[in-house]
Amino acid sequence: VERLGKFHRSLGPGIHFVLSPIECISFQDTIREQVMDVPPQDCFTQDNAPLNADAVMYMRIHNMKDACYNVFNVRNALLNLCLTNVREEVGRLTLEEAFSSRGELNKRLLASLNKVSHGWGIEITRVEIQHLEPSADILKALESQISAERKKRATILQSEGEKAKLINEAQGRAEAMLADAEAKKKSMILASQAEAERQSLEAEGIQIAIQTIANSIISMGADSSTALKEAIKFLGLARYMETQGKFAASEGTKVLMFPTKVVEGLSGLLQ
Numbered sequence: 607v608e609r610l611g612k613f614h615r616s617l618g619p620g621i622h623f624v625l626s627p628i629e630c631i632s633f634q635d636t637i638r639e640q641v642m643d644v645p646p647q648d649c650f651t652q653d654n655a656p657l658n659a660d661a662v663m664y665m666r667i668h669n670m671k672d673a674c675y676n677v678f679n680v681r682n683a684l685l686n687l688c689l690t691n692v693r694e695e696v697g698r699l700t701l702e703e704a705f706s707s708r709g710e711l712n713k714r715l716l717a718s719l720n721k722v723s724h725g726w727g728i729e730i731t732r733v734e735i736q737h738l739e740p741s742a743d744i745l746k747a748l749e750s751q752i753s754a755e756r757k758k759r760a761t762i763l764q765s766e767g768e769k770a771k772l773i774n775e776a777q778g779r780a781e782a783m784l785a786d787a788e789a790k791k792k793s794m795i796l797a798s799q800a801e802a803e804r805q806s807l808e809a810e811g812i813q814i815a816i817q818t819i820a821n822s823i824i825s826m827g828a829d830s831s832t833a834l835k836e837a838i839k840f841l842g843l844a845r846y847m848e849t850q851g852k853f854a855a856s857e858g859t860k861v862l863m864f865p866t867k868v869v870e871g872l873s874g875l876l877q
Contacts, residue, residue, distance in 0.1 A: 616670050632674060639666045639731060642681065644688045646737070655701040658739040661715070663688050664732040665723070672727025680726055684719075688733070691718045696738075704738055711735055815841055 609629045617631075624631065646660035665684060667673050677683045695714050696704060704711065715733040723730050740748065819837035824830055 613671060613675065635667055635670065635673065637667055637670075639664055642685060642688070644685065644692065647689055647693065649693045649696040651696060651699055651701045651704055653700045655744055656741045657696060657701070657704065657744075658737070658741075659692055659696055659735060660737050661688060661692055661733060661735050663719070663730060663734075666729050666731055667727060668729050669727030672725065677726045680728065683726065684723065684728065684730075687719060687722055688715075691715055692735070694718075701740070701744070708735055708738075812841065 609625075613632075642663045642665060644661040644663055646658050649657045649659050651657060663684070667680075673680045692715065695711055695718065699707065699711065712733055712735060715735070716730060719730045719733060816834070816837045819840055820830070820833040823833035823836050828836070
């Protein structure tokens with residue numbers, strides 16, 4: 607309310623009396639939150655990419671006096687302030703950042719607008735960038751980039767799949783070779799154990815045979831030392847004759863040769 611052309615007081619909600627004609631209401635507005643649609647405008651990002659940006663702004667008047675006397679046409683001033691700040695904040699970002707950091711852009715706009723609007727008795731409660739539309743050339747370039755990225759990812763996935771396949775095949779071959787080696791190792795161990803058992807049994811049989819022959823010779827009146835030597839000689843000659851017999855039984859013409867010591871040994875045993 608102005609009295610005689612000067613500010614006198616501010617009126618709140620309810621019934622008030624104004625002394626006319628010395629008093630008049632020079633400015634009135636609502637203290638509720640209001641919405642202002644910011645028209646689209648052309649902007650340029652930090653990397654000189656053209657963008658068309660529009661926003662919406664939510665504001666509330668908290669001081670009617672400041673809104674009336676500190677600025678002329680407060681809504682027009684807020685609109686121009688928002689347009690300027692949108693251009694400025696978009697210009698600080700690259701094209702990729704402008705699309706990926708929409709929330710951060712809104713926060714920076716809100717902070718920069720409130721720095722000025724508080725002096726006008728206005729509180730900006732929220733600012734939202736509604737659309738960011740690049741030019742047709744930028745859209746075409748973005749589509750090409752997205753297509754290239756998709757092809758790149760597909761190639762990487764394919765190569766990783768082939769790599770995993772080769773690794774699995776190599777691991778399979780390695781496991782198969784290891785299993786084969788283990789099987790051969792076990793087979794060799796079993797064969798060695800069987801051979802050792804065979805040799806042990808054979809040695810035990812030879813020992814029993816020598817002892818039996820020696821006992822027979824002792825019963826004929828020989829001493830134990832002589833009997834043992836004769837038993838060993840007899841068993842050796844018997845093995846030699848067995849080997850010669852197997853040789854003679856094989857196919858083909860053979861000439862069997864008996865060394866003199868063998869003949870003498872046989873003669874001695876027969877005596």
